[in-house]
Structures are given as structure tokens and as C-alpha cells.
Amino acid sequence: MKQNFTVRQGALDGVEAFLSVAQHRSFRKAAAALGVTPSAISQTVRVLEARVGAALFVRTTRSVGLTEAGERFLLRAKPAFEELVAASDVARDLGQRPSGLLRLSVPSAAVPIVLEPLIASFCRAYPEVEVEIVASPELVDLAAEGFDAGVRMGQFIAADMVAVRLTPPFRFEVVGSPDYLHRRNRPERIDDLRDHACLRMRRSNGSIAPWPFVDGNKAVEAIVSGPLIAHDYPTLLGAAIQGVGLAQVPGPLAAAPIADGRLQALLTPFAVTTPGVFLYHSGRRQVLPKLRAFIEHVKYQSADAPSDGTIARRLREFERANKS
Known part of the structure; x- marks a missing residue:
């Protein structure tokens, strides 16, 4: 049978009042510290004692002391209540300023x-x-x-x-190194990729991503082949720089190697914009x-x-x- 693990309603009620009385050894001083009346503090503590099932304080006309049950309750309740207050402070702090x-x-x-x-x-x-x-x-x-x-x-x-x-929208660019393009004919049309070593991306679902293009107003997906499959664009870019083959990567990622001549942009009229x-x-x-x-x-x-x-x-x- 499934057990219902819940904190009963009001389980923490009166704990702050109890701790204040225990600290000051006075209902009057505890009430002043919490900003309530002595009668309210007294009533709150009586309700707590009834719920606990034991007297927590010894009251006389001249002093207030802890019973043995009160001493044990204080030993466990004080650090637990302080942790709750600290947790509230941390949560409040996170809700008020960047941290x-x-x-x-x-x-x-x-x-x-x-x-x-x-x-x-x-x-x-x-x-x-x-x-x-x-x-x-x-x-x-x-x-x-x-x-x-x-x-x-x-x-x-x-x-x-x-x-x-x-970022603004940008193009997906096909890139190749000067060394690779010296060994192979430069592709001028999408179909020319059939004769090239194309570096491919494996998606997180396990499939190989086709290369997307636009031909006029028509979207085209080219199924390419080549010697390398990677799971991220930086790996494909690095392999293209080394002359392993052509890669299709986000334009901003290829900006620096294109600018310094390590790569050349190819098939730009067919580049798709993301x-x-x-x-x-x-x-x-x-x-x-x-x-x-x-x-x-x-x-x-x-x-x-x-x-x-x-x-x-x-x-x-x-x-x-x-x-x-």
C-alpha cells in the first residue's frame, strides 16, 4: 500500500515564537522582539505544546524556564529553523539580484x-x-x-x-581549401557535388544530414558522400581546412578562414539562408x-x-x- 509522506498542516506553526521565548526566557521580551502582544505569544506556544503533546516551558510569576522536553525540542528545532531562514534568504536574494x-x-x-x-x-x-x-x-x-x-x-x-x-540571419556555406580545389574541379552546380568528397554531419537522432540548397525558388536537399562523418561543425570545418573534402557549415563559423584564404566559398548562388x-x-x-x-x-x-x-x-x- 502506498504511503502518503506529507508535512501535516501547521507543523511549523509556533516554532519561531518558541525559539524567541527560549532565547529571552521571557514571553514579554519575546513578544517585543517579534512585534506582537505577550498574550499572542503565550497562546501560540500553548497551541505548539498541545500539538507536540508535552509542556515545553516551566512558567512562574517571576521566570520562564525550559522543561526537559523543551530542551530537547530546542536542540533540534533551533538549527533546523535557522537553516529554513537561511534558505529563504538565499532564495529571496536570487529573486532580487543577478547571482x-x-x-x-x-x-x-x-x-x-x-x-x-x-x-x-x-x-x-x-x-x-x-x-x-x-x-x-x-x-x-x-x-x-x-x-x-x-x-x-x-x-x-x-x-x-x-x-x-x-545573430542576424546567415547563410550555410559550402567551403573547400585551395589545396583541395587544386586537385579537384571547382563545383559550379549542385549536381557537381556527386564528384566531390563531402564531409557530413550526423544528427543527434542518428541520421546523416543532407546538404540544403535553394535553386531559384525551389528548396533542394543534396545527398552527398565522402570520407568523414562528424557530430559538430567545428570538426567538419577543421577537416575542410586540412583539405580532406568540402564542408557545408554556418557562414559565421567559416568567416575567419575564408577571410585569410584558408578556405574558399563555393556554390554561393545556391546557399540557403537560416x-x-x-x-x-x-x-x-x-x-x-x-x-x-x-x-x-x-x-x-x-x-x-x-x-x-x-x-x-x-x-x-x-x-x-x-x-x-
């Missing part, structure tokens, strides 16, 4: 592009917040896994989530100050702020590299 642990679920590709400049400046601005970044390609249940928020590309975020833009990267959270519970502060920081830093528009600057570098 505590902020846990973020983030794809590894987003860390160097988006989060590095954000985290550095956020930690300087809010030293009482600890930031934990869990890099994972999987779409996790934020509440079930204990995350405050996540970072993902817009097309992967559920409609019931609250999303805050981190909604961009977003910070998202459930929004179902009250947003704690630590997350609210991070959201406001994201909104400021994602814009072209004059003091530190790092994200916007990196995306502009990417656009310049692809126009040259």
Missing part, C-alpha cells in the same frame, strides 16, 4: 562565434553569477535537464519557447534576475554597440569575405 549558477545548453559551433565575447563581458559585468556552458549538439529539455536557457539556430527552436536573437542563432528559454516560470540580466546583455551585445559590438563585427567580416 547564482546560470546553466546554458549550447552547440559547440556557437561557442567561438557567439558566446566567447558575450560570456567574457557578462562575467565582468555580473561577478556574482557563475556561468556553466554545456556544449552539446542535442536539443535538450531545458527544464528536465536543469538548464536556464539554450542557444540554437532558429529553425530548431520549438514554437512555445521564448527566443532572443543573437534564421540565425537565438537564445531561448521556456518563459513558463518567473525569469530569475540572473537570466534576465543575461538576456539584456545579449540584446545589447548582439546589436552593433559602440563599446563592444563583437558579434556584429564578426558577422560583417563574414559578409565582406563572401563579397570579395
Whole structure:
């Protein structure tokens, strides 16, 4: 038979009054300390004693002392009540100012592009917040896994989530190294990928992701093949730089190697544009100050702020590299 483990109603009633009387050894002084009348304190303690089933105080006209039951009750109740008060203070503090642990679920590709400049400046601005970044390609249940928020590309975020833009929309680019392109004909059409070594991504559900393109107004998914399968874009990008094959990666991730000549952008007329990267959270519970502060920081830093528009600057570098 299932047992019902519950705290009975009123189990903590009177404990604060008892502790105050025990500390002051006076109902009058305890009442003054708690801001109530002596008769109210006396009544509260009597109700507590009735519920406990034992007298806790020895009362005389001149003094108040503890019974043996009162001494034992005080020994256990005082540290427990102090812990409850401390727990309330901590919870109240977290609800009033940015502090505590902020846990973020983030794809590894987003860390160097988006989060590095954000985290550095956020930690300087809010030293009482600890930031934990869990890099994972999987779409996790934020509440079930204990995350405050996540970072993902817009097309992967559920409609019931609250999303805050981190980047403008950007293209998915096919890239290859000069060394690789020296050995192979440069692809000019999507069908040309049949003759190329294409580096592929395995999704969290186990399937191999096709390469998306647009041909005019038509969406196209190319099934490609090649020597390497990875679970994250940075690995694919690194292999492309080494000349292993062609890779299709988020444009901002390839911005630096395109700009310095280690990679070349290919098939740009067919590149598909994604909604961009977003910070998202459930929004179902009250947003704690630590997350609210991070959201406001994201909104400021994602814009072209004059003091530190790092994200916007990196995306502009990417656009310049692809126009040259």
C-alpha cells in the first residue's frame, strides 16, 4: 500500500515564537522582539505544546524556564529553523539580484562565434553569477535537464519557447581549401557535388544530414558522400581546412578562414539562408534576475554597440569575405 509522506498542516506553526521565548526566557521580551502582544505569544506556544503533546516551558510569576522536553525540542528545532531562514534568504536574494549558477545548453559551433565575447563581458559585468556552458549538439529539455536557457539556430527552436536573437540571419556555406580545389574541379552546380568528397554531419537522432540548397525558388536537399562523418561543425570545418573534402557549415563559423584564404566559398548562388542563432528559454516560470540580466546583455551585445559590438563585427567580416 502506498504511503502518503506529507508535512501535516501547521507543523511549523509556533516554532519561531518558541525559539524567541527560549532565547529571552521571557514571553514579554519575546513578544517585543517579534512585534506582537505577550498574550499572542503565550497562546501560540500553548497551541505548539498541545500539538507536540508535552509542556515545553516551566512558567512562574517571576521566570520562564525550559522543561526537559523543551530542551530537547530546542536542540533540534533551533538549527533546523535557522537553516529554513537561511534558505529563504538565499532564495529571496536570487529573486532580487543577478547571482547564482546560470546553466546554458549550447552547440559547440556557437561557442567561438557567439558566446566567447558575450560570456567574457557578462562575467565582468555580473561577478556574482557563475556561468556553466554545456556544449552539446542535442536539443535538450531545458527544464528536465536543469538548464536556464539554450542557444540554437532558429529553425530548431520549438514554437512555445521564448527566443532572443543573437545573430542576424546567415547563410550555410559550402567551403573547400585551395589545396583541395587544386586537385579537384571547382563545383559550379549542385549536381557537381556527386564528384566531390563531402564531409557530413550526423544528427543527434542518428541520421546523416543532407546538404540544403535553394535553386531559384525551389528548396533542394543534396545527398552527398565522402570520407568523414562528424557530430559538430567545428570538426567538419577543421577537416575542410586540412583539405580532406568540402564542408557545408554556418557562414559565421567559416568567416575567419575564408577571410585569410584558408578556405574558399563555393556554390554561393545556391546557399540557403537560416534564421540565425537565438537564445531561448521556456518563459513558463518567473525569469530569475540572473537570466534576465543575461538576456539584456545579449540584446545589447548582439546589436552593433559602440563599446563592444563583437558579434556584429564578426558577422560583417563574414559578409565582406563572401563579397570579395
